[in-house]
Amino acid sequence: MAFPGTWLTESESIAYRVVPKCACSTIGQIMYYSDHGRYFDGDIHDSTSGLHKWNQEDSQPIIDRAVKSRKAVSFTCVRNPYSRILSSFFDKIAGIQRNGKRYRGNLIPQIVQRYGIEVGSPEDNFDFDQVASFRRFLLFARDTIRWRRPMEPDIHWSAMSGHIATFIVNGGRYDQIFFTEKFNEGMQKVLDAAETPVKVDVNAVPRFNESEGHGPKRAHKVSDYFDDLSRHLVWEIYKKDFQLFRYDFDDPDNKMPKGEVDLDEVHAKLGR
Known part of the structure; x- marks a missing residue:
């Protein structure tokens, strides 16, 4: 089975299903840092070493094994x-x-x-x-x-639930799904649950917004x-995105979720 859009640290401590426009540049850099103690020099999307990615053929069997064995802490991140x-x-x-x-x-x-x-x-x-x-x-x-x-x-405007579902349908299971709007808190929980070679304090991480200023x-x-x-x-x-990830459809100016993600519900509804 395939795990498109999945990144894995070389230490196999963290697996991430990328969802475009949901802080993926920052997440990728944090994963890179958690293995190497430094950030990737450039846009993390351009890296071809130091981080396993499904679109790198050599990485595929490693990602497949780490995800299916539940060795890595598997997560993703969503946004209003x-x-x-x-x-x-x-x-x-x-x-x-x-x-x-x-x-x-x-x-x-x-x-x-x-x-x-x-x-x-x-x-x-x-x-x-x-x-x-x-x-x-x-x-x-x-x-x-x-x-x-x-x-x-x-990929940048197709529904988040579509991206997230492929990981489940192909045999993966998320340990955590957190909100871009509560980024530091959510990312820190992922790191705390994983055994990474380098400890990361999310509050000290710069934001890697590759679309800024263009x-x-x-x-x-x-x-x-x-x-x-x-x-x-x-x-x-985006009906499914609003419902599964608890965002407020009635008030576009309320960017915050109205509740936590129910992981069992996500797996049940997206795993069909």
């Missing part, structure tokens, strides 16, 4: 769906990527043409109607997820971006 889809828009659609180019080459011109989205540019200081463009992007995201057109859904800043509060239609689309796409 409203904040997550907004972050995807500002980073991947309106932002410039680390390589100085737009995300996925011809994607942006395609959706500008088909959906009337505006994204601005560094030259005009990203001057565009953020609310109107985001709502049109949301329609595009829904189309990719519901009908897989005009393209397959992207695009426009959000100009409005979260709820301003979501009218009735937008919220209908968000529910259509």
